[in-house]
Amino acid sequence: MPYADVNGMSLYFEEHGSAAAGTPGTTTEPPLLLLHGGFGSGESFAPLIAGGLGEGRRVITVDLQGHGRTPDVAGRPMTMEAMGDDVAALIKHLGIEKADLLGYSLGAGTAARVAVQHEELVNRLVLVSMPARRDGWFPDVTAQMDQMSESAAEFLKDSPMYALYERLAPRPEDWPVLVGKVAAMNRQDYDWTDEIAALSVPVLLVFADADGIRPAHMAEMFALLGGGLKDPGWDGGGRPASRLGVIPGASHYDLMFSPLLAPTVRSFLQ
Structure with missing residues (x-):
């Protein structure tokens, strides 16, 4: 199995796509790294790849x-x-000069940190369903985050998330550890508005129209990237490099399964 020894850990990754390393054919497009949400895995992106x-x-x-x-x-x-x-260490380990990054939820936060902390490695950035500040979530969402702890691990064993973890994890008995660490991370306050505003790489923000993130915050994030501040002109000359996409008929929980997501992302990356 493909593991990379980085930062004192064995990071699992898989190669996909018609131009994966070692397959015939060439491409001029930068490699695309996909970063999953909390309690997920790389398998979560099968619908997007398909x-x-x-x-x-x-x-x-x-x-x-x-x-x-x-x-x-x-x-x-x-x-x-x-x-x-x-993730930055993995990019270097694979000998990639620059990569496109797409992250969803927890993975979007991780992708944003790659761009903030290692912007020289990032070509384009896609952030799916992630706020720039913790209070960008609706208050009931942060309230649920505040109440979650390692004690929820037993209750969550009835969920598809645990079924995935039990099937893939090297040590399925570590499920309570994962739940506890994700819960502790989600309770931490953060504000990345200044760092996101300072990014020079093009960014695509994608949200659901019934997301857990406040619509006003979606517009605020787009404004941080220079979007929605003025009319671009009849020829589009004033259009920002970054884009905003709102997927209709979706929520934070099923956005990754929307058939509209792949073409939205592909258009931006191309």
């Missing part, structure tokens, strides 16, 4: 710390900053 996202492109899925086939690191808290460093 929807054509890997056509003519090298696609790499990553199992983040303690998720999927990547074992946890004892004594290391789970933070998006640290996981951002892990």
Whole structure:
């Protein structure tokens, strides 16, 4: 199985797409790294890859710390900053000069940290369903995050998330550890508005129209990237490099399964 030894951990990754490393054919497009949400794995992106996202492109899925086939690191808290460093180390390990990054939820936070902390490695950035500040979530969402703890692990064993973890994890008995670390991370306050506003790489923000993130915050994030501040002119000359996409008929929980997501992302990356 493909593991990369980075930052004191064995990070699991897989190659997909019609231009994966070692397959015939060439592509001028940068490789695309896909970063999953909390309690997920690289397998979560199967619908996107099947929807054509890997056509003519090298696609790499990553199992983040303690998720999927990547074992946890004892004594290391789970933070998006640290996981951002892990992904940056993987990019260097694979000899990639620049990569496109797409992250969903927790993975979007990780992708954002890669761009903030290692912007020289990022070509384009796609952030799916992630706020720039913790209070960008609706208050009931943050209230649920505040109430979650390791004690929820037993209750969550009836969920598809646990079924995935039990099937893939090197140590399924570590499920309570993962739940506890994700819960602790989600309770931490953060505000990345200044760092996101300082990014020079093009960014695609994608949200659901029934997301857990406040619509006003979606517009605020787009404004941080220069969007929605003025009319671009009849020829589009004033259009910002970054884009905003709102997927209709979707929520935070099923956005990744929308057939509209793959073409939205593909259009931006091309």
